[in-house]
Amino acid sequence: xxxxxxxxxxxxxxxxxxxxxxxxxxxxxxxxxxxxxxxxxxxxxxxxxxxxxxxxxxxxxxxxxxxxxxxxxxxxxxxxxxxxxxxxxxxxxxxxxxxxxxxxxxxxxxxx
Amino acid sequence: xxxxxxxxxxxxxxxxxxxxxxxxxxxxxxxxxxxxxxxxxxxxxxxxxxxxxxxxxxxxxxxxxxxxxxxxxxxxxxxxxxxxxxxxxxxxxxxxxxxxxxxxxxxxxxxxxxx
Numbered sequence: 676x677x678x679x680x681x682x683x684x685x686x687x688x689x690x691x692x693x694x695x696x697x698x699x700x701x702x703x704x705x706x707x708x709x710x711x712x713x714x715x716x717x718x719x720x721x722x723x724x725x726x727x728x729x730x731x732x733x734x735x736x737x738x739x740x741x742x743x744x745x746x747x748x749x750x751x752x753x754x755x756x757x758x759x760x761x762x763x764x765x766x767x768x769x770x771x772x773x774x775x776x777x778x779x780x781x782x783x784x785x786x787x
Numbered sequence: 788x789x790x791x792x793x794x795x796x797x798x799x800x801x802x803x804x805x806x807x808x809x810x811x812x813x814x815x816x817x818x819x820x821x822x823x824x825x826x827x828x829x830x831x832x833x834x835x836x837x838x839x840x841x842x843x844x845x846x847x848x849x850x851x852x853x854x855x856x857x858x859x860x861x862x863x864x865x866x867x868x869x870x871x872x873x874x875x876x877x878x879x880x881x882x883x884x885x886x887x888x889x890x891x892x893x894x895x896x897x898x899x900x901x902x
Binding site: 707709711716717718719720721724763767768774775776777778779780 | 820828829830832835843845875877889890891892893894895896
Protein backbone atom coordinates (compact mmCIF):
# COMPACT_ATOMS: atom_id res chain seq x y z
CA UNK A 676 0.00 0.00 0.00
CA UNK A 677 1.32 3.40 -0.96
CA UNK A 678 1.64 5.91 1.84
CA UNK A 679 -0.49 8.44 -0.05
CA UNK A 680 -3.11 7.12 -2.46
CA UNK A 681 -5.23 8.84 -5.01
CA UNK A 682 -7.59 7.71 -7.73
CA UNK A 683 -5.63 8.35 -10.91
CA UNK A 684 -8.79 9.24 -12.83
CA UNK A 685 -9.28 10.81 -15.20
CA UNK A 686 -12.07 12.74 -13.56
CA UNK A 687 -14.20 14.64 -16.03
CA UNK A 688 -16.62 17.38 -14.96
CA UNK A 689 -18.53 20.00 -16.94
CA UNK A 690 -17.59 23.64 -16.67
CA UNK A 691 -19.19 25.26 -13.63
CA UNK A 692 -19.55 22.01 -11.70
CA UNK A 693 -17.81 21.02 -8.47
CA UNK A 694 -14.81 18.76 -8.90
CA UNK A 695 -14.06 16.50 -5.94
CA UNK A 696 -10.59 15.02 -5.62
CA UNK A 697 -9.86 12.45 -2.95
CA UNK A 698 -6.77 11.22 -1.17
CA UNK A 699 -6.16 8.69 1.59
CA UNK A 700 -3.03 8.18 3.64
CA UNK A 701 -1.75 5.23 5.59
CA UNK A 702 0.34 6.75 8.37
CA UNK A 703 -1.71 8.11 11.25
CA UNK A 704 1.33 10.12 12.24
CA UNK A 705 0.92 12.40 9.25
CA UNK A 706 -0.11 15.80 10.50
CA UNK A 707 -0.32 18.09 7.50
CA UNK A 708 -1.15 17.82 3.86
CA UNK A 709 -0.60 19.71 0.66
CA UNK A 710 -2.35 19.84 -2.67
CA UNK A 711 -0.30 20.63 -5.76
CA UNK A 712 -1.54 21.30 -9.27
CA UNK A 713 0.56 20.15 -12.20
CA UNK A 714 -0.11 21.07 -15.79
CA UNK A 715 1.21 18.68 -18.39
CA UNK A 716 4.96 19.05 -18.83
CA UNK A 717 5.16 21.68 -16.09
CA UNK A 718 6.32 21.58 -12.51
CA UNK A 719 3.90 21.10 -9.60
CA UNK A 720 2.50 24.27 -8.03
CA UNK A 721 1.39 24.45 -4.41
CA UNK A 722 -2.28 25.41 -4.11
CA UNK A 723 -3.46 24.35 -0.64
CA UNK A 724 -2.14 23.41 2.79
CA UNK A 725 -4.24 21.91 5.58
CA UNK A 726 -3.38 20.52 9.01
CA UNK A 727 -6.57 20.82 11.05
CA UNK A 728 -9.60 18.59 10.82
CA UNK A 729 -12.40 20.21 8.91
CA UNK A 730 -12.50 22.53 5.93
CA UNK A 731 -10.16 25.21 4.69
CA UNK A 732 -11.32 27.50 1.93
CA UNK A 733 -9.23 29.58 -0.45
CA UNK A 734 -11.14 31.12 -3.31
CA UNK A 735 -12.75 28.38 -5.37
CA UNK A 736 -10.72 25.71 -3.58
CA UNK A 737 -11.73 23.94 -0.37
CA UNK A 738 -9.52 21.36 1.29
CA UNK A 739 -11.09 18.92 3.73
CA UNK A 740 -9.24 16.81 6.27
CA UNK A 741 -10.58 13.95 8.35
CA UNK A 742 -7.78 12.47 10.43
CA UNK A 743 -9.99 9.77 11.95
CA UNK A 744 -10.72 8.42 8.46
CA UNK A 745 -7.24 9.32 7.15
CA UNK A 746 -8.83 11.16 4.29
CA UNK A 747 -8.03 14.43 2.54
CA UNK A 748 -10.02 15.96 -0.26
CA UNK A 749 -9.93 18.97 -2.53
CA UNK A 750 -13.10 20.55 -3.87
CA UNK A 751 -12.97 22.93 -6.80
CA UNK A 752 -16.12 25.01 -7.18
CA UNK A 753 -17.21 26.56 -10.45
CA UNK A 754 -14.68 24.43 -12.32
CA UNK A 755 -13.07 26.09 -15.32
CA UNK A 756 -11.32 24.52 -18.32
CA UNK A 757 -8.13 26.11 -17.00
CA UNK A 758 -8.44 23.86 -13.93
CA UNK A 759 -7.73 20.85 -16.15
CA UNK A 760 -4.53 19.43 -14.71
CA UNK A 761 -3.20 16.69 -12.48
CA UNK A 762 -3.73 17.28 -8.79
CA UNK A 763 -1.19 15.77 -6.42
CA UNK A 764 -1.91 15.09 -2.78
CA UNK A 765 1.21 15.17 -0.62
CA UNK A 766 2.25 14.72 2.99
CA UNK A 767 5.56 15.45 4.70
CA UNK A 768 7.05 12.26 6.05
CA UNK A 769 5.72 11.89 9.60
CA UNK A 770 9.03 10.60 10.93
CA UNK A 771 10.53 14.06 10.87
CA UNK A 772 12.65 13.55 7.80
CA UNK A 773 13.16 16.02 5.00
CA UNK A 774 10.94 14.73 2.25
CA UNK A 775 7.36 14.83 1.13
CA UNK A 776 5.50 11.81 -0.12
CA UNK A 777 3.35 12.43 -3.18
CA UNK A 778 0.31 10.53 -4.34
CA UNK A 779 0.13 9.41 -7.93
CA UNK A 780 -2.13 12.34 -8.79
CA UNK A 781 -5.64 12.61 -10.17
CA UNK A 782 -6.06 13.87 -13.72
CA UNK A 783 -8.94 16.35 -13.95
CA UNK A 784 -10.63 17.38 -17.18
CA UNK A 785 -13.09 20.27 -17.15
CA UNK A 786 -15.23 20.27 -20.29
CA UNK A 787 -16.33 23.60 -21.71
CA UNK B 788 9.66 37.20 -6.54
CA UNK B 789 12.59 34.94 -7.20
CA UNK B 790 11.69 31.34 -7.92
CA UNK B 791 13.64 28.12 -7.98
CA UNK B 792 15.94 28.18 -10.99
CA UNK B 793 16.98 24.98 -12.73
CA UNK B 794 19.35 24.52 -15.59
CA UNK B 795 19.45 23.33 -18.23
CA UNK B 796 15.79 23.10 -19.25
CA UNK B 797 16.46 20.33 -21.71
CA UNK B 798 19.32 17.89 -21.98
CA UNK B 799 19.99 15.10 -24.45
CA UNK B 800 22.68 12.59 -23.61
CA UNK B 801 23.80 9.25 -24.95
CA UNK B 802 23.88 6.06 -22.93
CA UNK B 803 26.83 5.81 -20.57
CA UNK B 804 27.45 9.54 -20.65
CA UNK B 805 27.30 11.81 -17.62
CA UNK B 806 25.00 14.74 -16.88
CA UNK B 807 24.96 17.52 -14.32
CA UNK B 808 21.77 19.30 -13.35
CA UNK B 809 21.83 22.53 -11.40
CA UNK B 810 19.35 24.09 -9.01
CA UNK B 811 19.28 27.50 -7.36
CA UNK B 812 16.75 27.56 -4.50
CA UNK B 813 14.68 30.48 -3.30
CA UNK B 814 16.80 32.75 -1.10
CA UNK B 815 16.37 31.98 2.60
CA UNK B 816 14.99 28.51 1.93
CA UNK B 817 17.11 26.10 3.91
CA UNK B 818 16.12 22.82 2.27
CA UNK B 819 16.55 21.57 -1.29
CA UNK B 820 14.96 18.46 -2.74
CA UNK B 821 15.44 16.53 -5.97
CA UNK B 822 12.64 14.53 -7.57
CA UNK B 823 12.46 12.38 -10.67
CA UNK B 824 9.19 12.17 -12.59
CA UNK B 825 8.69 9.68 -15.39
CA UNK B 826 5.86 10.06 -17.93
CA UNK B 827 2.49 9.69 -16.23
CA UNK B 828 4.08 9.03 -12.85
CA UNK B 829 4.16 10.88 -9.57
CA UNK B 830 7.36 12.61 -8.51
CA UNK B 831 9.79 10.17 -6.91
CA UNK B 832 11.99 11.54 -4.16
CA UNK B 833 15.71 11.24 -4.81
CA UNK B 834 17.57 13.21 -2.18
CA UNK B 835 17.38 16.31 -0.02
CA UNK B 836 19.74 18.74 1.67
CA UNK B 837 19.23 20.82 4.76
CA UNK B 838 21.69 23.63 5.34
CA UNK B 839 24.12 22.10 2.86
CA UNK B 840 24.11 18.69 4.51
CA UNK B 841 22.41 15.65 3.01
CA UNK B 842 19.27 15.11 5.06
CA UNK B 843 17.30 12.35 3.38
CA UNK B 844 17.89 9.83 0.66
CA UNK B 845 15.22 8.17 -1.44
CA UNK B 846 15.31 5.99 -4.50
CA UNK B 847 18.47 7.53 -5.89
CA UNK B 848 20.64 5.11 -7.89
CA UNK B 849 24.26 4.69 -6.85
CA UNK B 850 25.19 6.15 -10.24
CA UNK B 851 23.75 9.47 -9.10
CA UNK B 852 25.21 11.83 -6.56
CA UNK B 853 24.28 15.28 -5.38
CA UNK B 854 25.64 18.04 -3.25
CA UNK B 855 24.75 21.49 -2.02
CA UNK B 856 27.32 24.23 -2.16
CA UNK B 857 28.15 27.14 0.12
CA UNK B 858 25.90 29.46 -1.91
CA UNK B 859 23.06 26.94 -1.40
CA UNK B 860 22.81 25.92 -5.01
CA UNK B 861 22.66 22.18 -5.58
CA UNK B 862 23.88 19.92 -8.34
CA UNK B 863 22.69 16.44 -9.29
CA UNK B 864 25.40 14.43 -11.00
CA UNK B 865 24.33 11.44 -13.06
CA UNK B 866 26.82 8.98 -14.50
CA UNK B 867 26.62 5.91 -16.74
CA UNK B 868 23.28 7.14 -18.01
CA UNK B 869 20.70 4.57 -18.98
CA UNK B 870 17.65 4.88 -21.21
CA UNK B 871 15.46 4.53 -18.12
CA UNK B 872 16.94 7.70 -16.67
CA UNK B 873 14.98 9.73 -19.22
CA UNK B 874 12.57 11.78 -17.14
CA UNK B 875 11.75 15.21 -15.79
CA UNK B 876 14.00 16.13 -12.89
CA UNK B 877 12.58 18.65 -10.51
CA UNK B 878 14.34 20.60 -7.84
CA UNK B 879 12.28 22.16 -5.06
CA UNK B 880 13.09 24.27 -2.05
CA UNK B 881 11.29 25.02 1.18
CA UNK B 882 11.78 25.93 4.78
CA UNK B 883 12.46 22.91 6.95
CA UNK B 884 10.29 24.22 9.77
CA UNK B 885 7.00 22.39 9.94
CA UNK B 886 3.66 23.65 8.83
CA UNK B 887 2.85 25.64 5.76
CA UNK B 888 6.48 26.57 5.31
CA UNK B 889 7.12 22.97 4.38
CA UNK B 890 5.31 23.62 1.12
CA UNK B 891 7.59 23.20 -1.83
CA UNK B 892 8.36 25.68 -4.53
CA UNK B 893 9.40 23.72 -7.58
CA UNK B 894 11.72 24.76 -10.34
CA UNK B 895 10.64 24.37 -13.95
CA UNK B 896 12.48 21.11 -14.21
CA UNK B 897 15.12 19.64 -16.47
CA UNK B 898 13.91 17.25 -19.12
CA UNK B 899 16.61 14.65 -19.60
CA UNK B 900 16.47 12.41 -22.65
CA UNK B 901 18.94 9.55 -22.90
CA UNK B 902 19.35 8.12 -26.39
